[in-house]
Amino acid sequence: MPVWLREHSWRQSLAAVYLSLPLRGARATPANIFCSEQYLKVSIPPFLFEAVLYAPIDDTNSTARIENGNIFFTLYKKEPAMWDSLTLANADKEKLQYLRENAVLKAQEKAKEETEAKKITKQEHKKYALEATMKVEEAERKRIEDLKEKERQKVTKELELWKKQQKDGDNYKSIPKKRELHQEIQPLKERKNEKMNKTQIPNEGTSKTRLKSTKGSCSIFSQNLKEEKLPAPRAAATIKVNFTPRVFPTALRESRVAEEEEWLHKQAEARRIINSDLSELEDLKEEEKNPDWLKDKGNKMFAMGDYLGAVNAYNLAVRLNNKLPLLYLNRAACHLKLRNLHKAIEDSSKALELLTPPVPDNEKARVKAHVRRGTAFCQLELYTEGLQDYEAALKIDPRNKNIEKDAEKIRHLIQGTMQS
Amino acid sequence: MSAAVGAERPQVVSHVQQALSYTVFDCKWVPRSARLLCLGSAARGTGLVQLYELHGARLELLREIEKPKPIKCGTFGATSLQQRYLATGDFDGNLNIWNLEAPEIPVYSVKGHKEIINSIDGVGGLGIGEGAPEIVTGSRDGTVKVWDPRQNDTPVASMEPVQGESKRDCWTVAFGNAYNQEQRVVCAGYDNGDIKLFDLKTMSLQWETNIKNGVCSVEFDRKDINMNKLVATSLEGKFHVFDMRTQHPTKGFASVSEKAQKSTIWQVRHLPQNRDIFMTTGGSGSLHLWKYEYPAQRSKKDSEGSEMGVAGSVSLLQNVTLSTQPISSLDWSPDKKGLCVCGAFDQTVRVLIVTKLNKI
Numbered sequence: 199m200p201v202w203l204r205e206h207s208w209r210q211s212l213a214a215v216y217l218s219l220p221l222r223g224a225r226a227t228p229a230n231i232f233c234s235e236q237y238l239k240v241s242i243p244p245f246l247f248e249a250v251l252y253a254p255i256d257d258t259n260s261t262a263r264i265e266n267g268n269i270f271f272t273l274y275k276k277e278p279a280m281w282d283s284l285t286l287a288n289a290d291k292e293k294l295q296y297l298r299e300n301a302v303l304k305a306q307e308k309a310k311e312e313t314e315a316k317k318i319t320k321q322e323h324k325k326y327a328l329e330a331t332m333k334v335e336e337a338e339r340k341r342i343e344d345l346k347e348k349e350r351q352k353v354t355k356e357l358e359l360w361k362k363q364q365k366d367g368d369n370y371k372s373i374p375k376k377r378e379l380h381q382e383i384q385p386l387k388e389r390k391n392e393k394m395n396k397t398q399i400p401n402e403g404t405s406k407t408r409l410k411s412t413k414g415s416c417s418i419f420s421q422n423l424k425e426e427k428l429p430a431p432r433a434a435a436t437i438k439v440n441f442t443p444r445v446f447p448t449a450l451r452e453s454r455v456a457e458e459e460e461w462l463h464k465q466a467e468a469r470r471i472i473n474s475d476l477s478e479l480e481d482l483k484e485e486e487k488n489p490d491w492l493k494d495k496g497n498k499m500f501a502m503g504d505y506l507g508a509v510n511a512y513n514l515a516v517r518l519n520n521k522l523p524l525l526y527l528n529r530a531a532c533h534l535k536l537r538n539l540h541k542a543i544e545d546s547s548k549a550l551e552l553l554t555p556p557v558p559d560n561e562k563a564r565v566k567a568h569v570r571r572g573t574a575f576c577q578l579e580l581y582t583e584g585l586q587d588y589e590a591a592l593k594i595d596p597r598n599k600n601i602e603k604d605a606e607k608i609r610h611l612i613q614g615t616m617q618s
Numbered sequence: 619m620s621a622a623v624g625a626e627r628p629q630v631v632s633h634v635q636q637a638l639s640y641t642v643f644d645c646k647w648v649p650r651s652a653r654l655l656c657l658g659s660a661a662r663g664t665g666l667v668q669l670y671e672l673h674g675a676r677l678e679l680l681r682e683i684e685k686p687k688p689i690k691c692g693t694f695g696a697t698s699l700q701q702r703y704l705a706t707g708d709f710d711g712n713l714n715i716w717n718l719e720a721p722e723i724p725v726y727s728v729k730g731h732k733e734i735i736n737s738i739d740g741v742g743g744l745g746i747g748e749g750a751p752e753i754v755t756g757s758r759d760g761t762v763k764v765w766d767p768r769q770n771d772t773p774v775a776s777m778e779p780v781q782g783e784s785k786r787d788c789w790t791v792a793f794g795n796a797y798n799q800e801q802r803v804v805c806a807g808y809d810n811g812d813i814k815l816f817d818l819k820t821m822s823l824q825w826e827t828n829i830k831n832g833v834c835s836v837e838f839d840r841k842d843i844n845m846n847k848l849v850a851t852s853l854e855g856k857f858h859v860f861d862m863r864t865q866h867p868t869k870g871f872a873s874v875s876e877k878a879q880k881s882t883i884w885q886v887r888h889l890p891q892n893r894d895i896f897m898t899t900g901g902s903g904s905l906h907l908w909k910y911e912y913p914a915q916r917s918k919k920d921s922e923g924s925e926m927g928v929a930g931s932v933s934l935l936q937n938v939t940l941s942t943q944p945i946s947s948l949d950w951s952p953d954k955k956g957l958c959v960c961g962a963f964d965q966t967v968r969v970l971i972v973t974k975l976n977k978i
Contacts, residue, residue: 248669273902310710346629349973353633357672360652361672364652428749429749429750429799429800431750431766431768431774432774434772434773434774434775435821437816437822438778439823441779441810442781444786450809452832452854
């Protein structure tokens with residue numbers, strides 16, 4: 199519960215109200231005072247003073263002075279009139295509440311307006327500053343432009359002067375030149391006529407060239423008369439040139455060299471896979487260069503029991519395209535039959551590698567690969583590894599009875615060896 | 619944009635800008651005049667030669683000549699000052715020499731190459747240097763041919779790939795070392811980064827190297843002196859400056875290289891009045907002005923006692939961006955120091971003035 203401050207005293211004039219409020223020892227700061235048009239509050243916890251004023255006041259101009267434990271308010275009335283009392287009597291609670299809220303709202307609005315006004319003035323200041331800097335820069339630019347313009351004009355004047363000199367010089371030269379040329383042309387014309395008459399030329403084409411060459415010789419003569427030092431045309435010769443090799447038809451750019459190298463490298467690789475030992479393969483028939491055809495051939499030979507031949511066929515196919523897993527798979531089978539167990543393991547492993555990712559598509563192939571590898575391991579008496587492979591095969595294809603049977607057998611074998 | 623601060627640095631001032639209605643591939647000053655030529659290709663696939671005259675702050679079109687094939691390059695290098703015939707190479711491989719007063723029939727014409735002539739250079743004319751006037755052309759068919767306007771139909775020298783060798787495009791050619799009547803050297807740059815130096819006196823390959831990027835432009839600092847420096851520009855924003863005074867038997871010529879910008883450097887042109895200053899034009903529409911500084915000693919002995927050259931250093935004097943499209947051609951005026959014309963692929967030709975070159 200706040201402690202109400204009630205020992206205030208006040209007096210008034212026509213235009214203002216002077217209110218003095220003693221604070222019972224409390225210290226007041228401007229933040230504790232809240233004043234709006236018709237509401238005045240001083241709140242210094244736990245002390246509280248509030249007054250709903252008799253008539254509206256001009257709260258912007260009113261002042262409050264804090265000194266010696268008192269606050270002296272000078273409130274300027276909006277309408278000059280004598281108040282009956284400081285506060286509104288007969289004010290019921292609701293009205294008071296309403297007035298209070300109103301007051302707060304009004305105060306907030308005023309605060310907002312003030313901030314707005316401040317913002318606007320700030321912006322205007324900024325604008326002004328900007329304009330000022332722009333003006334300064336403009337002046338600088340103009341100065342530079344003027345300098346340039348002056349230079350230009352100076353040079354233009356010089357040019358004009360020089361041109362005039364040229365013209366005068368030319369005019370002076372051209373007159374005697376004309377005379378000289380005239381003199382030269384006369385004997386030349388005669389010589390030309392002689393030539394034309396002597397060598398009756400019906401063909402227009404050649405006559406044109408004749409004319410040209412005489413024209414050329416015209417100038418030669420005019421030159422010779424002045425400086426007789428021109429050597430004869432050079433003896434024709436050819437120089438053979440070798441260029442720094444470049445694969446691409448485009449111009450060489452340093453920044454592209456790395457990319458170009460990479461591309462060439464890739465092309466070389468691709469070609470190598472196809473072309474490796476192409477020299478040896480040159481005497482093979484076209485079909486024999488097709489890995490699929492070779493695979494089929496291999497399969498046939500396997501079926502007929504020619505395991506070595508099959509291996510050869512698969513070898514060649516692998517050389518041509520080492521990315522086909524089936525080639526390795528089938529070669530593994532051949533090796534099994536040939537009892538090249540290590541090779542069988544290698545090939546099945548390679549096939550499995552190429553058969554990643556494990557998808558339903560290559561299930562059958564993977565089963566085969568595992569089975570073949572398992573068999574190879576068992577025949578090498580590496581039963582645990584063999585069992586692993588069989589179990590892997592079972593996992594892929596649980597319904598295969600043969601694999602199950604073989605797996606069982608291996609387990610027994612292992613248990614047997616362990617037991618013994 | 620260039621910094622205008624630093625009042626001693628040369629400034630590149632854009633004097634006149636002229637919009638054209640065709641693609642301009644080459645622009646050249648007409649010697650001893652304030653006239654310039656623009657060579658290019660019109661939209662309908664024909665070649666155009668336009669002659670402009672510089673009048674104050676604008677260019678006035680004096681003549682327009684249309685030819686059946688688009689024209690790629692041209693030079694005045696092989697004609698006398700009185701005649702000022704223009705030698706052009708076109709998209710079809712034809713080399714023509716035109717008298718601009720009477721351009722209907724060429725003074726000299728030959729179908730020199732099977733494919734477009736990418737670059738042309740002339741020597742022996744304009745009162746510069748000695749010896750026979752000669753024109754060299756480099757073409758996409760991989761050959762470089764040297765022509766004498768007095769000899770029809772066959773080149774006086776031809777640099778061709780060996781039988782059976784696949785050809786590389788020749789992108790640029792330049793003459794050099796023409797300090798007396800017999801000596802001549804042709805330098806050719808190819809799209810696979812090869813630079814080859816052919817000695818015309820001995821008709822042999824004098825030197826070759828590979829700069830790892832297609833060579834867009836080569837130029838000697840002067841054609842008519844004992845060969846001093848060669849600048850070769852390439853794709854990827856690099857250029858190399860070779861010191862050509864000392865040739866090592868195995869290592870060739872010493873060089874310094876600079877990476878100027880990210881885009882192709884299309885052209886290099888030395889200032890006619892100062893052979894240590896050159897301008898490079900870039901694919902990003904920029905121009906860079908460079909100065910070469912010689913090292914303290916231009917040659918030194920290597921471990922075996924043979925002479926080898928020492929390359930100097932290159933410093934950037936100024937750079938400016940004029941356009942968003944590559945500036946494909948640049949020509950300094952031989953008569954007025956600092957005046958140059960450049961043509962860009964945004965169908966604009968610009969006349970520029972480079973100031974303060976005297977103070978360098």
